[in-house]
Amino acid sequence: MRPARRMQIRLKPLLARLAAVPRRVTRLSELRLFARRSELGLVFAGIVVGLTSGLAVIAMSFVSLQLHRTIFGIGEYERLSSSDLKGEIATFIAPIVGGILLGLIMLMLASWRKKPMLDPIEANALHGGRLSLTDSIIVAVQNLVSNGFGASVGLEAGYTQLASGIASKLGIKLELRRGDLRILLGCGAAGAIAAAFNAPLTGAFYAFELIIGTYTIVSLTPVVVSALVANLVTRLLWGDSFTIDIGSFGEVVxxxxxxxxxxxxxxxxxxxxxxxxxxxxxxxxxxxxxxxxxxxxxxxxxxxxxxxxxxxxxxxxxxxxxxxxxxxxxxxxxxxxxxxxxxxxxxxxxxxxxxxxxxxxxxxxxxxxxxxxxxxxxxxxxxxxxxxxxxxxxxxxxxxxxxxxxxxxxxxxxxxxxxxxxxxxxxxxxxxxxxxxxxxxxxxxxxxxxxxxxxxxxSAHDVGWIRNLTVGRMMRPDVRTISSKATLAELKAEFPLGSAQRAIVVDETNRYGGVILVPEVYASPVETGQDDAGIGRFIRNANDFLQPAMNARQAAALFDKSGSDALAVVNNLIERRVVGLLTESHTLRRYSEELDRRRREASGEI
Structure with missing residues (x-):
């Protein structure tokens, strides 16, 4: 067989795979569009999250029970806290061993994961529903070690962390909007609690009250569906082990x-x-x-x-x-x-x-x-x-x-x-x-x-967006400055009438010294020969300035306190080097735009 023919035969499978890539990409893109643009798509995502949440609860519960049986020697149908272990040496030794294992995990994490691990409430409040799946798995493992060796804690934190981490990962893959991603993370927590207590309504309202922070018509269906699916999965695969049985009770008057x-x-x-x-x-x-x-x-x-x-x-x-x-x-x-x-x-x-x-x-x-x-x-x-x-x-x-x-x-x-x-x-x-x-x-x-x-x-109310709406993002970096030693003539030469509204004053070390309103200088009567006078009497707001890390709400409060409609932005309190200028009108407009956007997201308009 000729080499060209052999090469053609070898290339056929590769070409077939390459031809399939656009189809897969198209399917993924269509799936993302379906989830982003359709409320029904978000419901289907909630179903997937409910399924994974139920399986996560079952997996963690199975591991915990196996640890209890292995470490404490309890029977197959016994619960650790109701077993007859009084006086057993394992009840004393096991929590200590669990503490040692947890300490070793802490040592490994200290050199590997430097940043603090978020929980679902914090992720939804500050980070728009973005929760690290790796961190969630680590927390779940730590929870299993703690609970499995007898520490007086429940598995619910691990359930919700793992289920919410999976939900957030799915939402990020689907490129969901911030509001939808927060809802999907709530679906994970709802499914986890619904599965853990055999109580779908409890799981759904746990998500509304504690994880999402609010209840809307848009969030109702995916969250409730996720809770129902998770509950069904655990009941089919695990039975009624999670049910709280209170027995008989009397009547209420x-x-x-x-x-x-x-x-x-x-x-x-x-x-x-x-x-x-x-x-x-x-x-x-x-x-x-x-x-x-x-x-x-x-x-x-x-x-x-x-x-x-x-x-x-x-x-x-x-x-x-x-x-x-x-x-x-x-x-x-x-x-x-x-x-x-x-x-x-x-x-x-x-x-x-x-x-x-x-x-x-x-x-x-x-x-x-x-x-x-x-x-x-x-x-x-x-x-x-x-x-x-x-x-x-x-x-x-x-x-x-x-x-x-x-x-x-x-x-x-x-x-x-x-x-x-x-x-x-x-x-x-x-x-x-x-x-x-x-x-x-x-x-x-x-x-x-x-x-x-x-x-x-x-609470889990979305306040992360206001923290992201910082002075550094809103300010104008093209600031015109003038030396505090300049004269009125130099100021007028540098800032002709109509060229700028404000001049930012800096000293010889480039530290912020205040703001001069240029129209005010030209409107002020100046006697003949006084152009060589200093500009000091026109300087205002010498101690009022913004910093890039401030959010819009803090900036608006400072505008109100200073009585100024524009303030300089300095890099920090030590150097006080001018890096920008921000006006009150622009701040309020951007703040109003973001508020309106969050309102429309909550009502399902976008």
Whole structure:
């Protein structure tokens, strides 16, 4: 066979592959256009995210259960926190070993991942839904190590982090707009919570209240569909293992609302104490001379010691919750268990273990509700509600105080009980709890941690765009300057009437010295022979200036304070070298344009 013929035969498969590339690119482009331009496309993306969220929850749950069975030797159908491990050496050793592993992971990350890892709330509030999938996988692994070795944290943080990271990655691949990407990230969190609690409505409203920060008609369908799909996937592949079974309960009458409201206020106070306790533990750990990688083993030592007294403090508390809901526990034991769980949770998170407080707050709230039921009996002399109902009210109210999301926790109560009168009672309690926390403390657990880090965000509302609308982006860099030593004649020669509105004054070291309004100089009467006079009397705003990192809102406040319609922009407070000029009218116009754009995105107009 001739060489040319052989070359042609060899080239045929390559040419066929090259010919298929444009078709694949076209299909990908069409898929992106479908997702960007069609609300139905966003719904289909939500379905994919719901599927991946359900699988992520199943995978993490499977790994966690295998770790519990391997490390603690529990049975196939046992839960760690409800198993009979009292006195077992594993309950003491395992959290310490988990802390050592987590410390080693911290050491590796210290040289590899320098920037802080975002969570879904922060990603949606500040970064338009952009969340690193690599960071999300790392957080999920850290959460599995923490939970798998018995630290008193739940897997919900890992569930939502991993599912949201996958959703964000998909949205970035589809090149979604900022608003749609935020919605898709919310779909991931909705699917994770829906799958974790067998509660699709809870998952959907978790996304609306805590991850997206608002509810719109555009976001309703993809978020709810994602939650439903994730829930269906977990029920088909995992069964009803995530369902919270509260057993039998009594009836609710109008007289029960007052005790429930009081319980809501009490839960708010306890929630604030828990959040303060966690932050205090973290602060003590930071102030100590103990290196960060050594803190988890020390925290594991405390958790292990508490677990030798009662294994119910281990892990998130799924088994312990069911155990205490289905059994009558003595009051003193409830008090001891509540205190130990609070301490174990605060020490776990404060020492560096990764995990969430969602399920831990439900468990602590259920204990608080049962304690409150016993207190009511002592005061009134008889039961007004069954302890189980008080437990449901307590778990919802305390979860609202710590996690936030009053509708989220109300729907969780509805999906757990299937009873509307109890749901109405829970609603009264969670609204009370939420109101007390907002007016006295002002933060949920996530936003409180942001506050401690110096962030000002209070929710997942999109404030990242205002931070991106900086003075450096809006200013004009072509600034005309004049020396502070110049005379009026030199000023008029450099700035003829009509050539410029303002002259920026700088000294001999090129430091900012103020602004001169050129028309004002020409309008001012000048006596004969006074052109050689200095320009000092026309200088204004010598101490009023902007910096490139300021956002539009900060710039507008400074315009209002100075009374000037234009300000110079300097590089920093030390050098004060002029780098630009920004007018108030341009700032307000750009701010209004961005506000209108966000409004149209929220309403689905773009």
């Amino acid at each position: 109008p007289a029960d609302y007052l005790p429930a409201i009081v319980l809501g206020a009490l839960a708010a106070g306890v929630g604030i104490l828990v959040m303060k306790g966690v932050s205090l533990t973290e602060e003590l750990a930071r102030r100590s001379a103990i290196a960060a990688p050594l803190r988890p083993p020390i925290g594991g030592l405390v958790v292990g010691a508490l677990a030798t007294l009662s294994p119910q403090v281990l892990s998130g508390g799924h088994g312990a919750l069911h155990l205490n809901l289905s059994h009558d526990t003595p009051v003193m034991m409830l008090v001891a268990l509540f205190v130990m769980k609070v301490v174990a949770t605060a020490v776990s998170i404060g020492s560096g273990f990764r995990g969430g407080l969602f399920f831990a707050s439900l468990f602590m709230g259920a204990l608080l509700g049962k304690l409150y039921a016993s207190l009511i009996v002592l005061i009134v002399g008889h039961e007004t509600l069954t302890p189980v109902i008080y437990a449901v009210v307590g778990m919802s109210a305390l979860a609202v105080a710590i996690i936030g999301g009053p509708l989220t926790m109300t729907f969780l109560a509805l999906e757990i009980t299937g009873d509307f009168p109890i749901t109405a009672l829970v609603l009264a309690a969670v609204l009370t709890s939420s109101l007390v926390v907002r007016t006295t403390f002002g933060y949920s657990f996530a936003t409180w941690r942001f506050h401690l880090r110096g962030e000002s965000i209070r």
